Amino acid sequence: MYYIAKRLAFYVLAAFVAITVNFFLPRLTPGDPASTIVATYSTSLNAESLAALKAAYGLTDEPLLQQYVTYLGNVLRGDFGRSLSNFPAPVMAVIGAGFGWSILLGLTSVLLSFVLGSVLGAIAAWRRGGWFDRLTPPVLLFLGSFPYFFLALLLFYVFCFKLGWFPMGNAYSSVNPPALNLQGIGDILMHLIAPAFTIVLVSLGPWTLNMRNAMIGVLSEDYLTLAEAKGLKPRRVLLSHAVRTALLPNITALGAAVGAVFSGQLLTEIVFTYPGLGYALMRAVSAVDYPLMQALFLIITLSVLAANFLVDTLYVLLDPRVRTGGEA
Amino acid sequence: MSLSETFGAKARRQLLGSIPVAVGLVILGALLAVSALAQVLAPYNAKRATGGINEPPSLAHLFGTTGQGQDVLSQFLYGGQNTLWVAFSIAVLTTLLALIVALTAAYFRGWVDDLLTLVTNVFLVIPGLPLVVVLAAFLPPGPLTMIMVLTITGWAFGARLFRSQALSLREREFIAAAEDVGESRWRIVAVELLPNMGSVVAAYFVNQVIFAITAQASLEFLGLGDGGQITWGSMLFWAQNSSALIRGAWWTFVVPGMAIALTAFSLALINNAVDEIGNPRLRADRLLRRAGVSKPSATLMTPVKRDA
Amino acid sequence: MRTSLRALALGALASVSAFAVTAPALAEVPLDQLVRIVAEGGNSFTRTFNPFSPTARWVSTRTMYEPLMIQNYATGKLDPWLATAYEWSADALSLTVTLRDDVKWSDGQPFSADDVVFTFELMKANPGLIGPAAGAFGQYLSSVEAVDAKTVKFTFSSTYTPGLYSLVDQFIVPKHVWKDVADPVTFENPDPVGTGPFTTIDAFGTDRYQVTKNPNYWQPLNIEGVFVQGFNGNDQVSAATLSGNLDWGGLVPDPDVTFVPLDPEHFGYWWPRTSVVLLLANTTDGALGDTVVRKAMSMALDRQRMINTGVWGKSVAANATGLPEAPFKDWLDPKVIEAGASWVSMDPDAANKLLDEAGYAKGADGIRVGKDGKPLKYDIIVPSGWNDWVSACQIVAENLKDIGIDVTLRTTTADSWTNSTFTGQFQLSLGTAQRTATPFEFYRNNMATTSVKPVGEASPNNQQRYGDPKVDELLAKFAGSTDAAEQKAIIAELEGMFSAAAPAIPLYEQPDWGLYNTRRFTGFPNEQDPYAPLSLQMTNGPLLVWPHLARRAD
Numbered sequence A: 001m002y003y004i005a006k007r008l009a010f011y012v013l014a015a016f017v018a019i020t021v022n023f024f025l026p027r028l029t030p031g032d033p034a035s036t037i038v039a040t041y042s043t044s045l046n047a048e049s050l051a052a053l054k055a056a057y058g059l060t061d062e063p064l065l066q067q068y069v070t071y072l073g074n075v076l077r078g079d080f081g082r083s084l085s086n087f088p089a090p091v092m093a094v095i096g097a098g099f100g101w102s103i104l105l106g107l108t109s110v111l112l113s114f115v116l117g118s119v120l121g122a123i124a125a126w127r128r129g130g131w132f133d134r135l136t137p138p139v140l141l142f143l144g145s146f147p148y149f150f151l152a153l154l155l156f157y158v159f160c161f162k163l164g165w166f167p168m169g170n171a172y173s174s175v176n177p178p179a180l181n182l183q184g185i186g187d188i189l190m191h192l193i194a195p196a197f198t199i200v201l202v203s204l205g206p207w208t209l210n211m212r213n214a215m216i217g218v219l220s221e222d223y224l225t226l227a228e229a230k231g232l233k234p235r236r237v238l239l240s241h242a243v244r245t246a247l248l249p250n251i252t253a254l255g256a257a258v259g260a261v262f263s264g265q266l267l268t269e270i271v272f273t274y275p276g277l278g279y280a281l282m283r284a285v286s287a288v289d290y291p292l293m294q295a296l297f298l299i300i301t302l303s304v305l306a307a308n309f310l311v312d313t314l315y316v317l318l319d320p321r322v323r324t325g326g327e328a
Numbered sequence B: 001m002s003l004s005e006t007f008g009a010k011a012r013r014q015l016l017g018s019i020p021v022a023v024g025l026v027i028l029g030a031l032l033a034v035s036a037l038a039q040v041l042a043p044y045n046a047k048r049a050t051g052g053i054n055e056p057p058s059l060a061h062l063f064g065t066t067g068q069g070q071d072v073l074s075q076f077l078y079g080g081q082n083t084l085w086v087a088f089s090i091a092v093l094t095t096l097l098a099l100i101v102a103l104t105a106a107y108f109r110g111w112v113d114d115l116l117t118l119v120t121n122v123f124l125v126i127p128g129l130p131l132v133v134v135l136a137a138f139l140p141p142g143p144l145t146m147i148m149v150l151t152i153t154g155w156a157f158g159a160r161l162f163r164s165q166a167l168s169l170r171e172r173e174f175i176a177a178a179e180d181v182g183e184s185r186w187r188i189v190a191v192e193l194l195p196n197m198g199s200v201v202a203a204y205f206v207n208q209v210i211f212a213i214t215a216q217a218s219l220e221f222l223g224l225g226d227g228g229q230i231t232w233g234s235m236l237f238w239a240q241n242s243s244a245l246i247r248g249a250w251w252t253f254v255v256p257g258m259a260i261a262l263t264a265f266s267l268a269l270i271n272n273a274v275d276e277i278g279n280p281r282l283r284a285d286r287l288l289r290r291a292g293v294s295k296p297s298a299t300l301m302t303p304v305k306r307d308a
Numbered sequence C: 001m002r003t004s005l006r007a008l009a010l011g012a013l014a015s016v017s018a019f020a021v022t023a024p025a026l027a028e029v030p031l032d033q034l035v036r037i038v039a040e041g042g043n044s045f046t047r048t049f050n051p052f053s054p055t056a057r058w059v060s061t062r063t064m065y066e067p068l069m070i071q072n073y074a075t076g077k078l079d080p081w082l083a084t085a086y087e088w089s090a091d092a093l094s095l096t097v098t099l100r101d102d103v104k105w106s107d108g109q110p111f112s113a114d115d116v117v118f119t120f121e122l123m124k125a126n127p128g129l130i131g132p133a134a135g136a137f138g139q140y141l142s143s144v145e146a147v148d149a150k151t152v153k154f155t156f157s158s159t160y161t162p163g164l165y166s167l168v169d170q171f172i173v174p175k176h177v178w179k180d181v182a183d184p185v186t187f188e189n190p191d192p193v194g195t196g197p198f199t200t201i202d203a204f205g206t207d208r209y210q211v212t213k214n215p216n217y218w219q220p221l222n223i224e225g226v227f228v229q230g231f232n233g234n235d236q237v238s239a240a241t242l243s244g245n246l247d248w249g250g251l252v253p254d255p256d257v258t259f260v261p262l263d264p265e266h267f268g269y270w271w272p273r274t275s276v277v278l279l280l281a282n283t284t285d286g287a288l289g290d291t292v293v294r295k296a297m298s299m300a301l302d303r304q305r306m307i308n309t310g311v312w313g314k315s316v317a318a319n320a321t322g323l324p325e326a327p328f329k330d331w332l333d334p335k336v337i338e339a340g341a342s343w344v345s346m347d348p349d350a351a352n353k354l355l356d357e358a359g360y361a362k363g364a365d366g367i368r369v370g371k372d373g374k375p376l377k378y379d380i381i382v383p384s385g386w387n388d389w390v391s392a393c394q395i396v397a398e399n400l401k402d403i404g405i406d407v408t409l410r411t412t413t414a415d416s417w418t419n420s421t422f423t424g425q426f427q428l429s430l431g432t433a434q435r436t437a438t439p440f441e442f443y444r445n446n447m448a449t450t451s452v453k454p455v456g457e458a459s460p461n462n463q464q465r466y467g468d469p470k471v472d473e474l475l476a477k478f479a480g481s482t483d484a485a486e487q488k489a490i491i492a493e494l495e496g497m498f499s500a501a502a503p504a505i506p507l508y509e510q511p512d513w514g515l516y517n518t519r520r521f522t523g524f525p526n527e528q529d530p531y532a533p534l535s536l537q538m539t540n541g542p543l544l545v546w547p548h549l550a551r552r553a554d
Helices: A002-027 A033-041 A047-057 A064-077 A091-126 A131-144 A148-162 A182-219 A222-229 A234-259 A261-271 A277-286 A290-318 B009-017 B019-036 B072-108 B110-125 B128-137 B143-154 B156-170 B173-181 B185-196 B198-221 B232-241 B250-277 B280-289 C002-011 C058-064 C113-125 C163-169 C234-242 C291-300 C303-311 C334-344 C348-357 C387-401 C414-422 C440-447 C469-479 C484-501 C541-548
Strands: C034-041 C069-072 C077-080 C083-088 C094-099 C141-148 C151-156 C198-204 C208-213 C225-231 C267-269 C273-281 C377-383 C406-412 C428-432 C505-511 C515-517
Touching: A002 A064, A002 A290, A002 B110, A002 B128, A091 A131, A091 A182, A091 A234, A091 A261, A091 A277, A091 A290, A131 A182, A131 B250, A148 A182, A148 A261, A148 B198, A148 B232, A148 B250, A148 C234, A182 A234, A182 A261, A261 A277, A261 B128, A277 A290, A277 B128, A290 B110, A290 B128, B019 B072, B019 B250, B072 B110, B072 B143, B072 B156, B072 B185, B072 B198, B072 B232, B072 B250, B110 B156, B128 B143, B128 B198, B143 B156, B143 B198, B156 B173, B156 B185, B156 B198, B173 B185, B198 B232, B198 B250, B232 B250, B232 C234, C034 C058, C034 C234, C058 C198, C058 C208, C058 C225, C058 C541, C069 C163, C069 C541, C077 C083, C083 C163, C094 C113, C094 C163, C113 C141, C113 C151, C198 C225, C225 C234, C273 C291, C273 C387, C291 C334, C291 C348, C291 C387, C291 C505, C303 C387, C303 C505, C334 C484, C377 C387, C377 C414, C387 C406, C387 C428, C406 C414, C414 C428, C440 C469, C440 C484, C469 C484
Parallel strands: C034 C225, C377 C406, C377 C428
Antiparallel strands: C069 C077, C083 C094, C094 C151, C141 C151, C198 C208, C208 C225, C267 C515, C273 C428, C273 C505
């Protein structure tokens, strides 16, 4: 419990740092979001309107420190203000739906790469030195060398645009979310395949190699040789002993991968017009929408922290040694 | 800290004899060489229009021309120069920064170590790409911004890695012996610790180059780079903006994309082979690091117990 | 595709939670009944239809709320809309507008002069409300009153005849709804009541929505509504357009090659030109303040190459008046255009000669030196991502190097670009003029001392900081006149002054992107039938088009 409390304290601190960076960063650079936004979107700019809009946007000329205190208070109350680039919609309304879709895409692709990678890695290790083992690592390393967006654009162009196998965007066909029956779920899956596949292709390598190397380590251990000598079937040995042991590092990695999902899929979401948070963050940045940017960054950070905390807690359950010692 | 110095003669033979390493070294060497010789090799001024718009590859323009009429081959060469020096600078800086933090922690121990570990962990859990995007958007675009932003966000994992390595080394007998003899801490860090971390540092450095190239390209693709600079990422940005794929001008898109992928691939091949031979602990760390995310959490590491 | 990027920015962000908003099941109208358009960028739409927001949802001012009259940039005429006629008083100090008889709000309530008066009073009381007539009260308007249910009288505090266009362009909101709104600036208006053709929200998703018929629309309509879809980038829009998934709007590169050949019978585009891209030189910065230098710069530029790379050859070089030809053909003085042709045509030799004669000798490095001893070295700034502009800037830098002026291209964020250009803290940059009914605003915003703000003070107009008191006089005369012939003579004089002084360097005319696909719907304006602009981004333009569209009988 002490360990968990300590970790929790650390995460609160990390969140605080993130919130602070997030607040000061945009404000320390020259530029005035209200003028920029009004100028970009409207041809009728005058000093009076500008002042009134600034007030409505919640932009003041107060000292930074005072603004920071107000901001902290608002964040604690869950009040993120109104989006400047989609005024007067509240920031939370902007983020609302995207969050769910980002999580769906992230979970799907991480789980897929995890399962696929572990299976491929196990096969490669079991037949160490065979053609499959020799071919898999370089091929996967090559696929993993492409930047996400590059592969995403190629796949978008070939499979969605030219061949028309998959939809060219969105998370489902209808305007309102489909009913969660067989047809509706199928529709959602159809829209999920292309972006998820991109992420899986790029990220498969590490899972596979990780599993392969862990497996090789485990397979070389004596008790497996012993089990084999005792006459157990090779498949049984593979499944019941080796895989289970070798999976452990991959499972630990899973927690972190789920947490950091938003980072990796940002570009993929943009290319496939998937309604997650990736595009929202990009737009917020280029439209100098401070409130939206801050809320998005905060949510992404909190998700990562939450996932990490979950893994930490699991870790305690899995490895009793940590309970006593451990570090911050 | 060259790769070969850190291994024994047997490992060295193994390494150089490995096909993946040979392939990796050839690809990387070729890319480095042609980029370095861009001024000599480039047939045209890379920034000026020297042909028609989106001309397919021909004898006059081996890799075709861009949507602005520039020669893609010349852009590829100059782009390589601009991309690679930035990537290597980032790798050098993040590695140095990580080493300094780790060794300072290892040297001072106590509260300094606690503090540095805390800072490292905070940087580790704050998500990378979103922070990079936000940072890059508010600084004037250009190579220096790129280096600064990616260094600030990219060093923490290395610090964590090096610190663990230093701590585990410190528990080894020869260091304990050196301590018993009364050698100064500086000497222990500089003479005993540092040289023994060679393979970890080398592997981390190679990974950082990969990280820097991909992250740089991603930022430039998002329009957060300097559009006036020719880099592989900005070539992709321009190809995308002039709808290269839709217009069938695949050469403006595929050339820089493959250049990035091949660089990363060659480095990954080398690193993977080094892993096989080098530190087995590192192998797991390295793979986790690349496991679908740019930065794994601190908790991914095997916890290293601190001496009480 | 700067235009498209800006269009993307227009809609952008925000979203309705797919989980939260859809609580009452909305009846989706089948997609094949709706005109599919691309008008707002990206996803994260929110159900906010406040037309006064500076970032208003696209449909709010193109299908929901309507103005009194519409300046039709395709025909150059002021088309009657909610109002049927206007009349100036003899002293040009009051303007009487007659409203249409048969207009009802979408909730069935009658539309009347009270709504018009209320809208203007609302904007006066809330300066944060943005609209065409924002700020009118501060500048020239003294009161708005309802003479009777169908007549509105605007009283001016000073003669300002160009004010007509801002006043009749103002969209009108219903008094019976908005009078109860606590804060109109932050009012989200999720269930809009308007006079426009499509006001009903049938289905609203985070990345697309549909808006269908106003049951009480005052004109006959042959279509059910519109379907607005969000895209994340140019490629995604192009892919949807080329696949025939859009009926109106969108953008494809080089449409003659990529788009029209796919289905020549149904696919078409029309890119009329209603504004001009200008190269702005900060006249407070040493040699850039010298007309000779600006003109020499202008003569070094390869405008045709900018047109070929930026807009696939679909434009023409701008003339010496700075005005686009099509919308202002009645105002343009051919004599000025002819006399000024030399300084807006490419002739690097003449440019070099001009600079040599003016005493800008080349230094050892081949760079000319100004009279203050400083070399002519400048930065040209442009937001990264506005790629037709960035490529134009690349060409500017290249061309100017040929006449000994060293220009470095610096791409910046849109935020810092806006900040630098508005405050006059830049050397070279690009700009465009607002689309306006008369050339009055163009010359006021580019040459009048009244529009010059000191460097450091932000203003969207006259970024180059060029002012001539003579221009102020001519503009005042124009604003006080209701005589078309007199106004035309004044503008001709201003055109001549622009061509003589080169306060900005006209580059090329900016096309208004517009594409259509007639597989399902017909009646879009085009070159053969230019009854309205085709561009979706022109405010009010689409209102002119909706009644003309009809579903194709299969």
